[in-house]
Amino acid sequence: MNAYTLFKYCKRLLGMLNTLLAKTEIRHIGKGSRVLPGNYIAGGQWITIGRGSVINTNVTLTAHQVFGITPLKCPIISIGDNCGIGAFSHITGINRIRIGNGVLTGMAVLITDNSHGDFDREQLKLRPNIRPLVSKGEVIIDDNVWIGEKASILPGVHIGEGAIIGAGAVITKDVPPFSVVVGNPARIVKQMK
Amino acid sequence: MNAYTLFKYCKRLLGMLNTLLAKTEIRHIGKGSRVLPGNYIAGGQWITIGRGSVINTNVTLTAHQVFGITPLKCPIISIGDNCGIGAFSHITGINRIRIGNGVLTGMAVLITDNSHGDFDREQLKLRPNIRPLVSKGEVIIDDNVWIGEKASILPGVHIGEGAIIGAGAVITKDVPPFSVVVGNPARIVKQMK
Amino acid sequence: MNAYTLFKYCKRLLGMLNTLLAKTEIRHIGKGSRVLPGNYIAGGQWITIGRGSVINTNVTLTAHQVFGITPLKCPIISIGDNCGIGAFSHITGINRIRIGNGVLTGMAVLITDNSHGDFDREQLKLRPNIRPLVSKGEVIIDDNVWIGEKASILPGVHIGEGAIIGAGAVITKDVPPFSVVVGNPARIVKQMK
Numbered sequence: 001m002n003a004y005t006l007f008k009y010c011k012r013l014l015g016m017l018n019t020l021l022a023k024t025e026i027r028h029i030g031k032g033s034r035v036l037p038g039n040y041i042a043g044g045q046w047i048t049i050g051r052g053s054v055i056n057t058n059v060t061l062t063a064h065q066v067f068g069i070t071p072l073k074c075p076i077i078s079i080g081d082n083c084g085i086g087a088f089s090h091i092t093g094i095n096r097i098r099i100g101n102g103v104l105t106g107m108a109v110l111i112t113d114n115s116h117g118d119f120d121r122e123q124l125k126l127r128p129n130i131r132p133l134v135s136k137g138e139v140i141i142d143d144n145v146w147i148g149e150k151a152s153i154l155p156g157v158h159i160g161e162g163a164i165i166g167a168g169a170v171i172t173k174d175v176p177p178f179s180v181v182v183g184n185p186a187r188i189v190k191q192m193k
Numbered sequence: 194m195n196a197y198t199l200f201k202y203c204k205r206l207l208g209m210l211n212t213l214l215a216k217t218e219i220r221h222i223g224k225g226s227r228v229l230p231g232n233y234i235a236g237g238q239w240i241t242i243g244r245g246s247v248i249n250t251n252v253t254l255t256a257h258q259v260f261g262i263t264p265l266k267c268p269i270i271s272i273g274d275n276c277g278i279g280a281f282s283h284i285t286g287i288n289r290i291r292i293g294n295g296v297l298t299g300m301a302v303l304i305t306d307n308s309h310g311d312f313d314r315e316q317l318k319l320r321p322n323i324r325p326l327v328s329k330g331e332v333i334i335d336d337n338v339w340i341g342e343k344a345s346i347l348p349g350v351h352i353g354e355g356a357i358i359g360a361g362a363v364i365t366k367d368v369p370p371f372s373v374v375v376g377n378p379a380r381i382v383k384q385m386k
Numbered sequence: 387m388n389a390y391t392l393f394k395y396c397k398r399l400l401g402m403l404n405t406l407l408a409k410t411e412i413r414h415i416g417k418g419s420r421v422l423p424g425n426y427i428a429g430g431q432w433i434t435i436g437r438g439s440v441i442n443t444n445v446t447l448t449a450h451q452v453f454g455i456t457p458l459k460c461p462i463i464s465i466g467d468n469c470g471i472g473a474f475s476h477i478t479g480i481n482r483i484r485i486g487n488g489v490l491t492g493m494a495v496l497i498t499d500n501s502h503g504d505f506d507r508e509q510l511k512l513r514p515n516i517r518p519l520v521s522k523g524e525v526i527i528d529d530n531v532w533i534g535e536k537a538s539i540l541p542g543v544h545i546g547e548g549a550i551i552g553a554g555a556v557i558t559k560d561v562p563p564f565s566v567v568v569g570n571p572a573r574i575v576k577q578m579k
Binding site: 002003004005007057058082084087088101102103104106107108143144145146148149150161162164166167168169178180182183184190192 | 513
């Protein structure tokens with residue numbers, strides 16, 4: 001066993017400790033799921049994670065309750081079973097983000113159901129972080145979706161089962177199941193009948 | 194108080210210590226501003242940050258003086274009051290980057306006023322990191338601009354007040370005030386009269 | 387000497403120690419090359435790095451042997467002399483990724499020769515991380531290529547000498563030498579005769 005392998009074992013141990021730490025913040029983390037170090041979590045009481053999922057290193061998960069937007073039913077962010085969320089990804093919800101089972105994301109993916117304010121001149125004269133948060137709609141990502149590296153999934157989007165989102169794609173509209181979507185702005189390039 | 198909350202308090206304390214450390218490098222950091230851990234800073238004597246701003250974790254800020262390009266007046270990079278620079282962002286200047294007040298950026302944003310060399314065959318036969326740095330012009334970002342996650346702001350660009358830059362957009366031309374710009378390459382999709 | 391400079395010396399020392407650690411995992415690291423901390427490396431026996439190259443902080447390098455795809459000749463990933471791989475970048479190979487000399491990448495670049503499965507309905511009904519890995523072809527990046535921040539280089543691509551890949555560009559086709567390619571999807575915007 002070389003030194004690097006030993007180093008990886010230490011990191012794996014740290015990952016286990018970090019998962020225990022995350023369990024004190026996140027409402028529910030299923031059996032066999034891991035939350036790797038470097039994460040930033042806020043509003044963990046509105047977040048659930050299923051079984052066998054991995055939240056990779058340096059992921060940001062934030063759920064905020066906003067009066068009049070957040071539905072009364074919990075959770076805001078739910079991640080299903082056997083998912084993999086890539087390192088440096090960012091999931092931020094105020095309404096509802098439902099990620100199904102077996103969803104895999106590359107690194108540095110953004111999934112958000114909210115934005116800073118509407119597009120009217122009064123608001124644009126304020127600084128963005130004091131504009132009221134708004135949500136164009138919930139984000140639903142069905143089972144077995146594969147989201148490429150650095151893709152962004154924006155508010156109000158429903159991504160159907162088995163879809164593939166290309167690297168760097170920016171998704172602002174619904175994606176049909178079993179289709180491939182690429183580009184910024186994104187367009188459908190393949191679709192199974 | 195759960196263990197994660199305690200963990201966050203420790204991180205906040207580390208952030209305060211990191212801000213003190215950054216103050217020994219950066220020319221001026223205004224009252225109430227914070228520079229969170231994991232940053233890489235070079236040429237801090239050419240960088241100023243106003244009051245109440247937050248430079249999030251793992252940001253890279255580099256200012257280099259280049260003879261014949263950098264103006265004699267300091268600073269090269271100035272960040273105004275009440276700004277938020279997202280985690281994993283990268284701001285690199287050799288000419289001038291002026292970020293106004295209340296500017297908010299998502300994660301992994303690039304703001305640069307320079308590039309590695311010009312486009313002629315002699316230079317392209319050198320490796321990029323020994324080509325002479327050039328600047329197509331300074332970058333000016335006016336007040337209350339909101340820059341989406343993973344956007345890139347390239348040299349010579351002026352972004353007007355209250356503009357919104359979409360996630361993943363790559364900006365190579367001026368952006369009018371109170372407009373919304375998306376895509377790679379970017380185009381204006383909304384503009385307030 | 388200010389405190390931040392001292393801090394940077396400590397980080398440089400850590401970088402040297404990390405390079406020694408990486409040398410126990412990576413098949414060959416040439417003289418003067420550095421592998422900075424925060425990296426994740428897998429399959430180091432299939433990776434070689436030339437002389438004078440820098441693998442920046444938080445880079446992920448993974449090489450996996452896949453029966454029937456990986457050629458018998460080693461290495462899977464080779465990085466030449468005097469290269470710079472930007473922080474947060476991700477290089478992942480199962481077939482062959484050959485990066486020449488003097489190649490410079492920005493931060494958060496993806497270089498991959500593989501993807502999760504083919505596009506048929508049977509596979510799309512599986513979760514992506516159990517679909518068989520496939521490779522559309524090897525990735526060859528010739529000398530002195532400059533890859534902009536957050537660009538993605540996808541399987542089967544050959545990038546010719548001295549080419550410039552714009553920030554955020556997503557490359558799915560060959561790029562001629564001494565050309566400039568931008569956008570998502572990418573297109574050639576300049577080409578030296």
